Structure formats: structure tokens, C-alpha cells
Amino acid sequence: MKLSAHGVSYAYRPGVPVLQRISLELGAGKVYFLLGPNGSGKTTLLECLCGLRAPQEGRISLGDRDLYVLPPMERARAIAYVPQIHRPVFGYRVLEVVLMGRAPHLGLLSTPGRRDLAIAFAALDAVGLSKLADHVYTELSGGEMRLVLIARGLAQEPRFLLLDEPDAHLDPKHQHGILELVRGLAAEGLSPVLTTHNPNNALLYADSVAILRRGLLVAQGPRDEVLTPRNISIAYGMEFELIGGNQGLKAFVPVQGRSSRSDFGVN
Amino acid sequence: MKQGAIRLGLVLFPAVAVTASLFVGRYPVGLQEVIGALLPLDGVSPTARVLILDVRLPRALGAALVGASLALSGAVFQGIFRNPLVDSRILGVSSGAAFGAALALLLGIPWYLVDAFAFGFGLLAVFLVVLVARRFGNSVLVLVISGILVGSLFSAFLGMIKYVADPLDVLPAITFWLLGSLSGTRWDAVEKLLVVCVMGAGTLLLLRWRLNLLTLDEREAAALGVNATRLRTRVILVGTLLVASAVSQAGMIGWIGLITPHAARALTGPDHSRVLPASMLMGAGFLVLLDLLSRTLMRSEIPLGILTGIVGVPAFLLLFMRHLARGGGWR
Numbered sequence: 001m002k003l004s005a006h007g008v009s010y011a012y013r014p015g016v017p018v019l020q021r022i023s024l025e026l027g028a029g030k031v032y033f034l035l036g037p038n039g040s041g042k043t044t045l046l047e048c049l050c051g052l053r054a055p056q057e058g059r060i061s062l063g064d065r066d067l068y069v070l071p072p073m074e075r076a077r078a079i080a081y082v083p084q085i086h087r088p089v090f091g092y093r094v095l096e097v098v099l100m101g102r103a104p105h106l107g108l109l110s111t112p113g114r115r116d117l118a119i120a121f122a123a124l125d126a127v128g129l130s131k132l133a134d135h136v137y138t139e140l141s142g143g144e145m146r147l148v149l150i151a152r153g154l155a156q157e158p159r160f161l162l163l164d165e166p167d168a169h170l171d172p173k174h175q176h177g178i179l180e181l182v183r184g185l186a187a188e189g190l191s192p193v194l195t196t197h198n199p200n201n202a203l204l205y206a207d208s209v210a211i212l213r214r215g216l217l218v219a220q221g222p223r224d225e226v227l228t229p230r231n232i233s234i235a236y237g238m239e240f241e242l243i244g245g246n247q248g249l250k251a252f253v254p255v256q257g258r259s260s261r262s263d264f265g266v267n
Numbered sequence: 268m269k270q271g272a273i274r275l276g277l278v279l280f281p282a283v284a285v286t287a288s289l290f291v292g293r294y295p296v297g298l299q300e301v302i303g304a305l306l307p308l309d310g311v312s313p314t315a316r317v318l319i320l321d322v323r324l325p326r327a328l329g330a331a332l333v334g335a336s337l338a339l340s341g342a343v344f345q346g347i348f349r350n351p352l353v354d355s356r357i358l359g360v361s362s363g364a365a366f367g368a369a370l371a372l373l374l375g376i377p378w379y380l381v382d383a384f385a386f387g388f389g390l391l392a393v394f395l396v397v398l399v400a401r402r403f404g405n406s407v408l409v410l411v412i413s414g415i416l417v418g419s420l421f422s423a424f425l426g427m428i429k430y431v432a433d434p435l436d437v438l439p440a441i442t443f444w445l446l447g448s449l450s451g452t453r454w455d456a457v458e459k460l461l462v463v464c465v466m467g468a469g470t471l472l473l474l475r476w477r478l479n480l481l482t483l484d485e486r487e488a489a490a491l492g493v494n495a496t497r498l499r500t501r502v503i504l505v506g507t508l509l510v511a512s513a514v515s516q517a518g519m520i521g522w523i524g525l526i527t528p529h530a531a532r533a534l535t536g537p538d539h540s541r542v543l544p545a546s547m548l549m550g551a552g553f554l555v556l557l558d559l560l561s562r563t564l565m566r567s568e569i570p571l572g573i574l575t576g577i578v579g580v581p582a583f584l585l586l587f588m589r590h591l592a593r594g595g596g597w598r
Contacts, residue, residue, distance in 0.1 A: 047486070051490075072489070072493070072494060075492060076490060077492070081486075083484070088482060089349045089350065089351060089482060090346070090537035091536075092536070093536065096536075096538055100479060101491065103480055103491040103493055108474070108477060109473045109474065109477075111475065111476040112476065
């Protein structure tokens with residue numbers, strides 16, 4: 001099943017478009033990165049793709065059906081949304097938070113049963129947090145919270161897992177732990193979609209990339225075609241160089257950073 | 268094991284409180300008389316029988332139902348407003364009910380219709396809040412703001428009524444009503460309270476797990492396929508029925524709806540599947556005990572609303588200190 005945007009435009013205020021005529025196609029167990037600087041519209045695009053915002057123009061379809069005429073429960077069984085960290089008011093246990101992911105599979109008056117519990121435990125196991133099942137969610141570290149939210153998304157048993165900046169505000173080890181995990185999920189047939197503003201994380205973990213700048217698509221397609229110094233430089237409005245190439249290891253480095261360092265040496 | 272003990276204690280608490288209130292009071296009765304009146308056996312004086320069966324028992328049961336209704340509505344309101352500091356006052360239902368009762372007293376409407384006025388205006392206030400909120404996008408913030416506005420408006424109307432009321436008879440009646448009391452609760456009142464409490468509690472307990480989802484951020488709830496606005500509006504209406512029924516029978520009784528859910532959460536954790544029944548049982552037990560105190564501490568009865576305030580503030584402080592000592596994070 002494909003999740004696709006066809007000429008999607010979105011504006012919070014009339015006349016100030018945040019997204020303009022975006023078309024993309026997601027699916028087939030690939031890791032898809034939405035890359036762009038702050039304010040490029042990538043989070044808005046992600047929310048449109050989750051069905052949380054209806055675009056003013058264009059449409060988003062899941063398979064051959066329009067995402068916005070799909071009943072919300074049915075949509076939530078196909079698409080899971082993993083927000084950035086949040087601190088809920090009440091200190092639910094980790095397992096209770098993950099169980100909330102079963103909501104689209106349960107009727108209005110039902111409560112989670114044995115099967116839902118098993119699925120929630122399996123989801124916690126998949127993110128490696130089985131040991132924390134009984135801990136209080138609000139007392140976890142930022143990295144652990146994010147993993148719990150991913151587990152909640154997995155408990156929805158979706159086809160698409162949409163993650164809003166899963167690498168933000170985390171140290172390198174936790175960033176790479178989460179991105180590694182997401183790649184593993186794609187290998188099992190899930191289609192993850194991630195927003196990030198770090199081009200090097202896309203370089204390491206993406207199959208496909210769409211680059212956004214001021215609501216417009218700069219480029220999209222397979223990682224190696226899209227992640228060029230030219231595209232990255234256009235997207236971020238500063239010059240980047242792609243260094244390395246040894247054993248496939250590459251990284252984007254801003255030219256400015258290196259030049260200012262040499263200046264520093266002279267002074 | 269520990270959970271089992273907590274459950275047993277929660278069930279026993281209101282039962283023990285109601286039983287105790289059959290014995291305690293101005294007119295002392297013994298075990299023999301209570302058992303004799305309840306079973307019923309011969310050899311109990313008619314006075315004792317009437318006192319136990321038609322005065323103390325309905326009053327204790329009324330207190331239990333009012334306490335359960337207030338605590339339950341407090342628990343769901345705190346959940347759906349994602350704010351542990353709200354109770355029924357947040358939506359203006361109490362102000363509306365107070366205005367309704369005062370208006371009825373001012374107009375000299377028969378006393379048995381005062382409760383109906385309180386009930387009607389309590390519902391009207393929340394209806395206005397929901398209407399205003401719907402006009403402006405229905406978020407939690409909009410609901411809270413419209414609740415404050417509508418509540419303030421009814422408070423102003425109430426002030427107006429107090430100002431024009433006859434200071435010799437009507438004003439004292441209004442003031443006394445507002446202070447809250449369960450004296451004079453008879454079986455017909457218990458029946459009314461019971462019907463609303465069973466319907467309201469039944470509905471909310473069926474929705475108990477869904478209520479957890481309403482404590483999430485609105486976008487997250489939507490992403491889980493939950494129509495938060497629709498569910499929240501329904502829950503608000505049920506909670507309002509509970510509060511309006513309690514307030515119209517017992518007057519303004521604060522603090523039970525605010526504190527009890529905290530005490531319940533401290534025992535059971537925040538999952539509504541456990542918080543709702545625990546809040547109801549604790550609220551019932553608390554109010555029966557407080558009502559018992561209100562009619563025995565002094566020669567004349569202390570209005571219940573005053574007593575819940577005097578006991579409620581230190582209790583809240585205690586819970587808050589505990590919360591701070593644990594390093595924040597409402598549980």
C-alpha cells in the first residue's frame with residue numbers, strides 16, 4: 001500500500017503558504033527522510049501525511065482512498081504518528097502508555113485484553129525497553145521517552161510509522177540508536193517516514209529523501225541522487241561539501257565552519 | 268497482594284463510615300437498636316426506629332452518593348482538562364446551580380423546586396460553556412476560558428440577587444443554601460441521587476479506558492483515531508449531570524471533587540480504570556465522615572461546605588507537599 005501526496009498545499013494563514021504543490025509517494029518498506037531547515041514545512045507535511053491536517057489544495061491518498069474520508073480509526077490502524085517528546089500531566093506507567101496505541105483496534109467501550117497486552121509487550125521488546133514496563137513514564141530520560149512513543153506507534157500495528165524529528169534533542173548515541181532501530185523496523189516491512197534537519201543522519205539511514213525549503217520540494221528520490229552538496233547547500237542557504245568516500249563513509253561539512261577555523265588559527 | 272488490600276480498604280471505607288453514622292449523634296443508640304431497626308426486629312422504640320431508618324440512614328446514604336458524584340466528576344474533569352487543579356467549578360456548573368437556587372429562593376418558589384432550579388441552571392451554565400467553546404474551536408484552553416467566563420457571569424448574577432434579597436429572611440436562606448448541608452435528606456432525595464449516580468457512573472466506568480486517551484495532547488489523540496472533541500463533550504455532559512444532581516441536593520460543597528482524585532491516584536496510579544472507582548469510594552467515605560462530624564462537633568450543625576474547606580485545605584497541602592517531595596510530576 002502506498003501513502004502519497006498529490007499537489008499538496010497548506011497555509012496556516014491565507015496568503016502565507018507553508019507547503020506548495022508537494023507530491024511524493026511513500027511505502028514499500030523504505031526509510032523515507034523529509035529533510036530541511038527549521039521552518040521549511042517538513043513537520044506540517046508530516047502532519048498532513050498523518051491525516052492530522054487537511055491540505056487546502058491537492059490530496060493525500062492511502063492506497064486508492066482519500067486519507068480524509070477514511071474513518072479516523074481505520075486511518076490510525078494504517079498510520080502511526082510518533083510526536084517529539086511530550087510530558088503528560090499524569091504519570092502513567094510505561095506499559096499503559098504503550099497500550100494506548102491499541103486505541104484504533106478497540107471499540108468505544110472496550111478495554112485492552114490479553115492480546116493487546118501481548119502486542120504492547122512485544123512492541124516494548126522491539127524497542128528494547130521491556131525492563132521499564134512498570135516504570136513511570138514521566139520519570140524516564142528523553143531518549144527512553146522517545147522509544148516508548150515509538151513502541152506505542154508499533155502497538156498500533158501500522159503500515160506507516162511517521163516520526164517527527166526523532167533525532168532532535170538527543171546525544172549522538174541515542175540519536176543513532178533510534179535511527180538504527182527505525183532501519184530495523186523497515187527491514188520487517190514497516191515504512192518509516194522521518195523528519196530531520198540533520199543531513200548526515202539522512203546520509204546514514206535513508207533509502208529515499210525529500211528535501212524541503214520554504215515549503216517547496218528542492219529534490220526527492222533515492223538517497224544518493226538527492227543528497228548532493230548542491231541540493232544541501234540550496235536547502236540550508238549555506239555552502240556544504242561532501243567529504244569522505246572511503247569504505248562508503250561520507251559526511252556533509254559546512255565550508256564556512258572550516259574557513260572560520262583557519263581564520264581562527266591566523267589570528 | 269498490596270493492590271488487593273487497597274481494594275478491600277476502599278470498599279470498606281464508605282461501608283464503615285455509613286455504619287458508624289447510624290450510631291453516632293445527639294440521640295445515642297446502641298448496637299441492639301441498630302440491628303433491631305435494620306432487620307427489623309421487635310423491641311426497638313419507635314423513636315429509635317425512625318431516627319435510624321428515616322433520618323440517619325438516608326442522610327448517610329445521601330452523603331455517600333453526593334461524595335461519590337463529586338469525586339467522580341472531579342476525577343474525569345481533571346483527566347479531560349489535563350489539569351490536576353480543576354474540579355466541577357471549572358465549567359461554571361456550581362456557579363450556575365448556586366444562581367438557580369438563589370433565584371428560586373428570591374422568587375419565593377416552593378422549597379421542593381429549589382433543587383430543580385439549581386439543577387437546571389447548573390446544566391444551562393455548562394451548555395453555554397460548550398456552546399461558546401464550539402464557536403471557537405473546542406480546544407481545552409477555549410473550554411477553560413469559557414468556563415471561567417460563564418462562571419464569573421453567574422457569580423455576578425448571584426451577587427445581584429443577594430444584593431436585592433430581603434436581608435431578614437431571603438438572604439439568610441440563600442446564604443445557608445450556599446454553605447451546603449445534608450440535613451433533611453430523606454429517601455426521596457436518596458432515590459434521585461442514586462438514579463443520576465448510577466447512570467453517570469455507569470457511563471463513565473464503561474468509558475474508563477478511553478478517558479486515558481483524553482489526557483493526551485489533542486493531536487496525539489487524533490493520530491490514535493480518537494475523536495477527542497466528541498468524546499470530551501459527552502464526558503462533560505455526564506460529569507455535569509453528576510455535579511448538578513449533587514449540588515442541587517446538598518448545596519455548594521467544595522474540595523471533595525478536587526482532593527479525592529489526587530488521593531485516589533496516589534493509591535492506584537493514574538489509569539482511569541482504577542482511579543474512577545477508587546475516587547467514588549473515597550469520595551463517598553469522606554463525605555459521610557465529614558457529614559457525621561458536621562452534625563456532632565458542635566451543638567448546632569456546622570454547614571458542610573465550611574467543614575470540607577477546613578479539612579480540605581490542609582489535606583490538599585499535605586498531598587501537594589508529598590508531590591513536591593517526590594520531585595514533581597503529578598501522579
